């Protein structure tokens with residue numbers, strides 16, 4: 001390890017991140033996402049890394065398939081290891097660095113309501129937009145030109161003086177005229193350039209803290225010893241145990257909206273045949289989508305992150 005600072009360029013950092021396994025990498029100015037909240041001294045730059053989710057499980061239509069949870073959790077582990085290797089490399093070049101994991105929330109923001117939606121430590125999708133990796137879609141998922149929304153993100157903070165990327169100008173999302181993310185959503189969580197995050201959490205973290213808390217409450221309130229034993233040995237207990245063991249079903253879960261999104265160079269070749277039909281679409285969803293317009297107050301308030309829609 002050397003303690004003098006090596007001169008680095010943005011391209012040096014991106015090339016290293018790719019060599020270590022990242023599929024996409026961009027660099028944002030830390031002030032755009034208030035990185036100083038996490039590190040006042042090492043947050044000048046936010047290096048956003050993305051790893052693509054594998055297509056095989058994206059072709060499985062059930063939202064609650066455990067192969068999906070497990071494969072995605074392995075992708076996350078890979079991305080975390082890539083981020084850690086990048087941190088060590090930056091430090092070997094003389095720049096202290098740290099990882100911001102996408103799965104953590106600030107414990108101080110938890111107020112005792114296990115069902116409440118908690119924000120991650122950093123607005124990762126916004127950081128990714130600022131780092132030029134993509135734009136946000138109708139349900140605020142990050143869309144990238146290569147893999148659509150089928151990526152996981154991490155961030156590395158480092159006060160290395162390199163050039164930042166810029167947000168993309170044009171929207172990648174096709175807007176309500178597509179609406180496939182809304183049609184497929186099992187939670188009915190997709191709104192007009194917005195998402196009901198609490199409703200979504202129940203599906204994207206199906207064996208997470210809310211379910212653990214609910215299950216343990218049932219157990220604590222059950223006075224019949226035979227029923228308590230049943231609860232202990234139930235499928236819910238089994239799923240929670242497996243999820244605690246690996247994180248699959250906690251930090252990963254539903255991603256039907258990502259699987260069916262037609263944005264991304266991978267979609268036509270790898271996914272379109274599996275997702276031609278959307279069995280979850282209902283007359284109510286059709287009505288909600290028909291009432292939406294692309295240009296709206298919701299769109300205009302988030303235009304920096306969504307980009308300019310093609311038909312406006």
Ligand code: SF4
Nearest residue numbers: 185187200203254257
């Ligand atoms: S992750 Fe699942 S529940 Fe959440 S918006 Fe997407 S489809 Fe809906």
Ligand code: SF4
Nearest residue numbers: 137174178179181261
């Ligand atoms: S599925 Fe369609 S509407 Fe939804 S984010 Fe993708 S392109 Fe946009």
